[in-house]
Amino acid sequence: MRTAIFGAGSLGLVLGAYLTQAGIDTTLVHHRQDMVDAIRQNGVTVTGNVRMNVPARACLPREMSGIYDIVFLTTKQFDNPRAAAFLAPMLGREGVLCTLQNGLPEEGLARVLGDNRVIGCTVAWGATLEGNGVSKLTSDPASMSFGIGPFDGKWDSRCQSVKRVLEAMCPVEDVRDLRGTRWTKLLINTAFSGMGTVIGGTFGDAAADPVSRRLCLKVINECIDAGLALGVTFARVQGKDAVSLLRVTSPLKQFLALKVLPLAIRKHAGILPSMLQDLRKGRRCEVDFINGALSAAAREAGTPTPVNDRILQTIHRFEDGTLSPGRENLRLFEDLLD
Numbered sequence: 001m002r003t004a005i006f007g008a009g010s011l012g013l014v015l016g017a018y019l020t021q022a023g024i025d026t027t028l029v030h031h032r033q034d035m036v037d038a039i040r041q042n043g044v045t046v047t048g049n050v051r052m053n054v055p056a057r058a059c060l061p062r063e064m065s066g067i068y069d070i071v072f073l074t075t076k077q078f079d080n081p082r083a084a085a086f087l088a089p090m091l092g093r094e095g096v097l098c099t100l101q102n103g104l105p106e107e108g109l110a111r112v113l114g115d116n117r118v119i120g121c122t123v124a125w126g127a128t129l130e131g132n133g134v135s136k137l138t139s140d141p142a143s144m145s146f147g148i149g150p151f152d153g154k155w156d157s158r159c160q161s162v163k164r165v166l167e168a169m170c171p172v173e174d175v176r177d178l179r180g181t182r183w184t185k186l187l188i189n190t191a192f193s194g195m196g197t198v199i200g201g202t203f204g205d206a207a208a209d210p211v212s213r214r215l216c217l218k219v220i221n222e223c224i225d226a227g228l229a230l231g232v233t234f235a236r237v238q239g240k241d242a243v244s245l246l247r248v249t250s251p252l253k254q255f256l257a258l259k260v261l262p263l264a265i266r267k268h269a270g271i272l273p274s275m276l277q278d279l280r281k282g283r284r285c286e287v288d289f290i291n292g293a294l295s296a297a298a299r300e301a302g303t304p305t306p307v308n309d310r311i312l313q314t315i316h317r318f319e320d321g322t323l324s325p326g327r328e329n330l331r332l333f334e335d336l337l338d
Helices: 010-021 033-042 077-090 106-113 157-166 178-199 203-208 210-229 242-246 251-264 274-280 291-301 306-319 327-336
Strands: 002-006 025-029 044-048 052-054 057-059 070-073 096-099 118-123 127-131 134-137 146-150 172-174
Touching (some): 002 010, 010 025, 010 134, 077 106, 118 178, 146 157, 178 203, 210 242, 210 251, 306 327
């Protein structure tokens, strides 16, 4: 079993450390020479809630060679069509691309590779890049998990192979309804990653601030309404029915849901949104593929998403330099609060 992690950033470094430590033939691929050199010289270092240093193999994309059984895709989504076309010849007849990205990336990848070559993976943990070859695990190790499912809906030996590899890190759930699982993750990311980026804080910060928490709940309900209108069956989260817990149908339900949110996110409270990490480094972020994906789906469904749309607009202002992340941005949402 020959694997590669294409895009060895914050998540890719942590995953690569676990797989390499488990003896799985893994190559970490990054487009920057300084990152590749650091991994080759010093290995991968994981800090935070787990501490390890693992000697690892790394290369630039142009240095990849041969056939890979599994390529884990952890790059930014605006590179997806180009990445899929580049990787296609290296996957071989039975090779698969497993995307660990947020949002709804599988359809675009399948247009390049074919439905049967794409496996989706939701990631229930977070990490922050601290330097070349160094990543901080920000989730509680006891709460980490993956959920994997084939884009074409056909669970086969290749899915089993991906599952066995990922189990070197943490538990892996067999996902038979990838769409429902993706939408549940979208619900979490549009709310906590979106609002965390707006206020310049972690998932926990977004849940702890009373105003931000109310806005998070509104985004969650916008996502639920859009998904249900499109016929999505939302997957359970660690055994919990997010729709039953968080859908607001009365003042009492709203009161209870606002109490639940900080508890629901507590094991992942330290996650710093990847969008915020990118903005702090002066990079384009993936808001169009996370909050933008919800806005686009909601337009198709005919359901309103005013809070999510405002998050999208606000983060675009961060990108063009007319605004900066910070709690003071909550004033931009005052007209959307009940």
